[in-house]
Amino acid sequence: DAGVTQSPTHLIKTRGQQVTLRCSPISGHKSVSWYQQVLGQGPQFIFQYYEKEERGRGNFPDRFSARQFPNYSSELNVNALLLGDSALYLCASSLWGEMNTEAFFGQGTRLTVV
Amino acid sequence: AQRVTQPEKLLSVFKGAPVELKCNYSYSGSPELFWYVQYSRQRLQLLLRHISRESIKGFTADLNKGETSFHLKKPFAQEEDSAMYYCALTKSNTGNQFYFGTGTSLTVIP
DSSP, rough: OOOOOOOOEEEOOTTTTTEEEEEEEOTTTEEEEEEEEOSSSSSSEEEETTTTTEEEOOOOOOOEEEEETTTSSSEEEEEEEOGGGGGEEEEEEEOOOOOOOOOOEEEEEEEEOO | OEEOOOOOOEEEEETTEEEOOOOOOEESEEEEEEEEOOTTTSSOOHHHEEEOOOBBBTEEOOOOTTTOOHHHHHHHOOGGGGEEEEEEEEEEOSOOOOOOOOOOEEEEEE
């Protein structure tokens, strides 16, 4: 098992554009969460999905949205990109959405907005 | 609102010396506390969590509810402990909705 995989690993976008980031959880994991990590800061919680439903949302504007597919993979969408959206976006998967089983992180997608 | 504070951004210790990475939290309910570690060019990974009460790689952490702290300790630092350490909390029964501190970069000097 390759663990949690995220794609792409890097991308560059222009202000105002839209971006879609992808995450494939570990096989059998049903919960996926997304984090934004700005340089020099810890990861900030954006969304959690479990069994294709949103179970939690952090303090992010409506420009951020996500979904989870029947195979438990997930996409994070960001519209109307701002320079401040430049960050490393991390995905984490775990078995369940409620019990605190161990979360496994992907390698992240580095987004640069110019 | 929940908050995790790691007061030291950088910490250097000599090999064989004790190390303590500080973590304080604020949360009105009963949180679950974790330490995550990121070694150079590796993914963020779980080091330990307070509910397990276990020692991993010689590290321990005790949840002190009175002082709202969850400091990470190791009696004898090793060079391979050099890494970025993040303290994190989750609210009960919320799975992987982590609230992270800003992290402490630990360097163990040979």
